[in-house]
Structure formats: structure tokens, C-alpha cells
Amino acid sequence: xxxxxSPAPLxxxxxxxxxxxxxxxxVDAARTLLAEEGLERVTMxxxxxxxxxxxxxxxxxxxxxxxLHAAVLDELLADVALPGGQGSxxxxxxxxxxxxxxxxxxxxxxxxMAVTTRPSGPHSLHLFETLLGLLREGGVPxxxxxxxxxxxxxxxxxxxxxxxxxxxTPESEFEDAALVSAVRAAAADGEHPNLAAAGDAVFSxxxxxxxxxxxxxxxxxxxxTPVPED
Amino acid sequence: xxxxxSPAPLxxxxxxxxxxxxxxxxVDAARTLLAEEGLERVTMxxxxxxxxxxxxxxxxxxxxxxxLHAAVLDELLADVALPGGQGSxxxxxxxxxxxxxxxxxxxxxxxxMAVTTRPSGPHSLHLFETLLGLLREGGVPxxxxxxxxxxxxxxxxxxxxxxxxxxxTPESEFEDAALVSAVRAAAADGEHPNLAAAGDAVFSxxxxxxxxxxxxxxxxxxxxTPVPED
DNA sequence: ACCTGAACACCGTTCAAGT
DNA sequence: ACCTGAACACCGTTCAAGT
Numbered sequence: 001x002x003x004x005x006s007p008a009p010l011x012x013x014x015x016x017x018x019x020x021x022x023x024x025x026x027v028d029a030a031r032t033l034l035a036e037e038g039l040e041r042v043t044m045x046x047x048x049x050x051x052x053x054x055x056x057x058x059x060x061x062x063x064x065x066x067x068l069h070a071a072v073l074d075e076l077l078a079d080v081a082l083p084g085g086q087g088s089x090x091x092x093x094x095x096x097x098x099x100x101x102x103x104x105x106x107x108x109x110x111x112x113m114a115v116t117t118r119p120s121g122p123h124s125l126h127l128f129e130t131l132l133g134l135l136r137e138g139g140v141p142x143x144x145x146x147x148x149x150x151x152x153x154x155x156x157x158x159x160x161x162x163x164x165x166x167x168x169t170p171e172s173e174f175e176d177a178a179l180v181s182a183v184r185a186a187a188a189d190g191e192h193p194n195l196a197a198a199g200d201a202v203f204s205x206x207x208x209x210x211x212x213x214x215x216x217x218x219x220x221x222x223x224x225t226p227v228p229e230d
Numbered sequence: 231x232x233x234x235x236s237p238a239p240l241x242x243x244x245x246x247x248x249x250x251x252x253x254x255x256x257v258d259a260a261r262t263l264l265a266e267e268g269l270e271r272v273t274m275x276x277x278x279x280x281x282x283x284x285x286x287x288x289x290x291x292x293x294x295x296x297x298l299h300a301a302v303l304d305e306l307l308a309d310v311a312l313p314g315g316q317g318s319x320x321x322x323x324x325x326x327x328x329x330x331x332x333x334x335x336x337x338x339x340x341x342x343m344a345v346t347t348r349p350s351g352p353h354s355l356h357l358f359e360t361l362l363g364l365l366r367e368g369g370v371p372x373x374x375x376x377x378x379x380x381x382x383x384x385x386x387x388x389x390x391x392x393x394x395x396x397x398x399t400p401e402s403e404f405e406d407a408a409l410v411s412a413v414r415a416a417a418a419d420g421e422h423p424n425l426a427a428a429g430d431a432v433f434s435x436x437x438x439x440x441x442x443x444x445x446x447x448x449x450x451x452x453x454x455t456p457v458p459e460d
Numbered sequence: 461a462c463c464t465g466a467a468c469a470c471c472g473t474t475c476a477a478g479t
Numbered sequence: 480a481c482c483t484g485a486a487c488a489c490c491g492t493t494c495a496a497g498t
Contacts, residue, residue, distance in 0.1 A: 021481085021482080043470085043471065043472080044471085044472060044473080045470085045471070045472080053482075053483080054482080054483055054484065054485095055471095055472075055473080056473080056474075056475085056482075056483065056484080056485095057481080057482050057483070059472095059473075059474085060480085060481060060482075064472075064473080065471095065472065065473095112345070112346060115342070115345055115388060115391060115392065116342060116391055116392055118409055120408055120409040120412035120413070121412075122416075125412065125413065125416045125422065125425070126422075128425065129416070129421075129422045129423075129424050129425050132424035132425060132427075132428060133423075133424045136424060136427075142427055142428050142431060143428075143431040143434070145424075145428065146428040146431035146432045146434075147431070147435065147440065147443065147444075150432070151444060151447070154388060154392075155385070158345060158384060158388050161345060161346055162345065162346055162384075178350055179348055179350040182350035182351075182355065183350070183355065186352075186355045186359070191359075192355065192356075192359040193359075193363075194359050194362035194363045194366060194375075195355070195358065195359050195362060197362075197366075197372055198362060198372050198373075198375065198376040201372060201373040201376035201377070202376045202380070204373070204376070205377065205457070209458055210377065212458075213377065213455065213457055213458060214377075214381060216451075216455050217381070217448070217451035217452060217454070217455040218447070218448075218451055219451075220450065220451045220454040220455050221447035221448055221449075221450045221451030221452075221454070222447060222451075224447070224450040224451070224454060225443065225446050225447040225450050227435070227443055228439060228442075228443060251462085251463080273489085273490065273491080274490085274491060274492080275489085275490070275491085283463075283464080284463080284464055284465065284466090285490095285491075285492080286463075286464065286465080286466095286492080286493075286494085287462080287463050287464070289492075289493085290461085290462060290463075294491075294492080295490095295491065295492095461498100462497105462498085463496105463497085463498080464494105464495100464496085464497075464498100465494105465495100465496090465497105466493105466494090466495095466496105467492105467493085467494085467495105468491105468492085468493080468494100469490100469491095469492095469493105470489105470490075470491090471488100471489075471490065471491105472487105472488095472489090472490105473486105473487090473488095474485105474486085474487080475483105475484105475485095475486085475487100476483100476484100476485095476486105477482105477483085477484090477485105478481105478482085478483075478484105479480100479481085479482080479483095
């Protein structure tokens, strides 16, 4: 009676067999949901529903929603391209940071979270380790390198959070337009001469060009600015 | 009959007279709620309750909750100390940024919002204008100054968002402790030699010292890194 | 035009009770 | 120990209906 191309009839249950609950299963379900619907829909209730259980059951394996989101981000960081052997330490460093930013660009809402909740998973730590190594290779003293690596990651993260926010939602165009017109109005009101002089330079630059410039700036700053004594 | 220093007796109502709804009244109610309970409690429903109405009524005056939060932040920025005439442009610039950061420190959740939603209100624009002026005074070309001002504000904002997050909630100690122990464990596992070499330098530095260092670094970077041609 | 109550479509987390 | 349903205490936003 069932047409030949319909799935085989399931015995007893509709779903193929309820998978055992585990941290892995939860994180995987969260990743699927993230890919399909975006972070704002990666809620405890939805993850639970995908796993055929109630939200309360997840709390056996994860402390809370934020910790789960951080775990997902760390796994995504596995895709960051670690630098090959060619190029100067500086070039490799910038490429690494660009690659990290690119991964985050795909998930601006996770980037936003990472600004305040620093992930401490294996991939995050590996990235940090690599960053430190490249800075050391460039002759940056350890203490400087430690602070600098932090600053670099933070900057990359925030850029992804910001750039990714634009274009993410329908309102972002309005917000952008609102900012642009507010700046233009201020530039024209005679009370903001420097804003007027800057003109469109405020908004100029593609995302990538401006990002590279900021990484170079940061690196120049690092080389010129030792951390204070004690 | 009423003692001279008591308020006049209220006719008809308990409350002094229901204030007319207006954007001002809404923003003021939001500010009061922010001061008393923190941003997470500055919800449309609570603001409305404070104004003796329903949440739906607010939408006549504000586009949505985020726009309202941005308006509140802009007003808070009125407290940023604009630099006096003494000191070099650099010193005044750093003081201005420190003052901005200080204001945001008191409201980390607003700082978090400002990372992605740039406020475009009058106080934000005035701050930006002043920043541009100081950079120009330091001989930074206009186009460089435009990008640099953005970078400086962004960095200050993100620092407030981050530093303010710590100590804000009871879990933040745990998160911090989790990060510290994860880093220590990684440093000890033999696979992260640079992390091991860096040791506690990763976490060293008081908030203020590290923030000043980063501003100096940024400024050194700005002076050393012209924006790319067109 | 402004204001409202009610509804829609959700959240995270806790907890007593079961297995 | 693990899992669950139900409850607690909320959200932002829309909309038909009133004034």
C-alpha cells in the first residue's frame, strides 16, 4: 500500500531508535541546529526536542546554555587553517588571524558570545599557543607576547562579531543607514568640523582591507610597546 | 492641615498623576531601571509597568528594545570627561579613552550591546569628533584618523564589556577559574611549550595597567601604520 | 493618532517524582 | 545516577479593538 520510494516502515517507533543522551550527542545536536537555524535558535528546548527529550535532561551534561555555546564554538575552531611554513612570521601570523576571523564570520552570534566568554577548549588553546609561537619567532618577549596574543584574538573576535552583525538581520541595513545619516547630519551641522573633514573616510574600506590594516597596526604597536615593568 | 513640608494631598489617584507617555519618559524610566536593577531587567514589560501602561504602548515611541538601550547608553556618555587643555595630545587622548571606559565599566551589559550596535546619538558623535580632533592635533592624516578613532572606541568598548563581565555574575568566578585551570593544564601537558613559557604572564596585569598599555600600543600602531591607498 | 489587553510564540532553569 | 513533566518566572512583538 505504501509507495515503493517511501522509507521502510519503522517497527514500534517513528524515529530510527532514540540515541543515548550524552555530552557528545548534545553538542552535535547543537551544531546541527546552529548550521540550520542560527545561534538564536540553538536553545535548550530545541536541542532537547531534537534529541527527543526534555530540556531538563540536558543539565546532566552541560552546566548551562552558554557553556554549551562555548563548546560548539571551540569545535568550530578546528577549521582554522594553521599556518604552513612559508612566509615571514608576520605574514603567517596575519594569515592565521584572518583564517580565525573567517571561521567566526560564518557565525557572528558565536563571535558575539566569545567577546565576553572566552572559550577555553582545546582548539582555542591551540590557537593561542600557535599565536604565541609566531610572536616569539618574531622576537617578541614572552610577557609581551602573552598580552599581545590576547589582544590580537580579541580584536579578531570583535571584528567578526561586528561585521557579521551587519547583513545578518533585516534591520541591520536600517541601523547602518541610521548611523550613516546621523554622522552625515552631524558633519553638516557646523559643530563637528573634524567629522566633516573626515567625510566618507569614516565608512570607507572593505571589511577585509580594513581588517588587514588593523592587524598590521596591532603588530606594529606590539613591536613598539613593551609591557610595563612588574 | 497638612504639614508644610509634606506633598500636597493627592486627589483621586494614589500616584502623583499618571505622566504622559513620551520618548523622554520612556528613556528616563529605562535609566532608572538600569540604575536599580541592571540592563537585563530593563525590559519593555518592566518599563511599561513603571509607567503604568502595557508594553505595546512603548512601540509608538521606540522602534524596539535595542534601540531604546542604545538611547540610554548615549545619554550615559554625557558623563565622559572631555579633556582639558593640559598635557600632550596623546595624554589627553588616553585620558579621554580611559574616561569613556570608566563610564562603560559601570554598565558592562550596555558595553556588550555597544560592541555590535554602534550608538549614533549626540554624545557618541561628540566623543568621536573629539577623538578625531586629538588625532589630527597629533599629526595623524584625516583618513588614518577616521579609521583609528573607530578602532580606539571599539577597543575601549570591548574592554569594558569584558572586564565588566567578570565579577558581574556569581558564575564569572567559575568561568575565570575554568579558563585559568584549562590554561594551566595545557601548559603542563607538554604540547603547549609557549603557553608553558608564558606562565602567569597570560593573566598578569591589573585591568587599568593593561588597558593603558593597550591604548599606548594602539597609538603607536596608528602612528606607524598608514591606511592603504584607496 | 494614541493606547490597550490579550495573544502568539517563545525562553532558561529548577525540582519533585519516578526509574 | 539519570531522566522526566510540569512549573516558575519571565521575554519581545503584533494586532484587533477601542478612544
